[in-house]
Amino acid sequence: MELENRVAEIIIDKLGVKPEQVTPEAKFDTDLGADSIDQYELIMGFEDAFGLRIDEEEATKLTTVGKVVEYLKGKGLDQ
């Protein structure tokens, strides 16, 4: 499965949003209704799914769907 789809699947599962809401520009807080603990759990979900640890400083910058995908690509996870 493509990286984008795997990320979207985790977000849909965790936040209970519709697939069409999960656009690259979508902000987790204002567009997808995630509170701070939802966002923490999302980061945990990405860590578990992709087998990496995202440090706190990085995690706070991952505010949109697109930023998460870019971050994971940067870690070489789109192979």
Added chain:
Amino acid sequence: MSRTVVITGAARGIGLAIAGKLVDEGWTVAGCDVLAEELQSLAETLGDRFRPFVLDVTDEDSVTETARRIEEETGQVFALVNNAGITRDGLIMRMSMADWDSVLAVNLTGAFMMCRAFSRGMLRHKEGSIVNISSVVALLGAAGQANYASTKAGLLGLTRALAREFAGRNIRVNAIAPGFIETDMTRELPEAVRNDYEDRVPMKRMGAPADIAEAVSFLLSDASTYITGVVLPVDGGLTT
């Protein structure tokens, strides 16, 4: 399968009573304390379900490492009881910064670090129960205990903040405020002081560590699944 609970200050007094009670109830108890020998002999008397972990709760690295080892050895940690506490009593004019800092470090910062260390696992499993052992002193104050009272009141703030933070995640956070309890600490008091204590308690007697253990057992159990963010005094009516 046996649920795991982590208890700090498990080697003596109230912590020991909590550990014994929860082992009897079938929990796997990760008993943490700085007293290595006492922990070891407890492991012999309490059996396999008591796992000793020598831990200084003021040492951040040691808390992180011990939490990792506990989760590795026992699997999911369902519950945490922050019981470790010390006193360095004195009038404020004579209270050194060391007296203040050391009590803060064990009683409050230690509890914070333990909550932080285990909350990730609890979030992952979407269940958990944390009990912070505060004191009636948090509610009433006590002359000579500016440091201790501040930490015990601080634990109530920690309890309420985390209760709200985790309320939607099936993780409950509560506090118990023990009154005058028979422990090594209170046994050393002069008889006149003890009598005075007992006189002030509406039930006219001191409590036993077992009374606190019963309250902890309740707050960890499925009998209290709608209770979070409360302070439960166990004090013979002292704070009423």
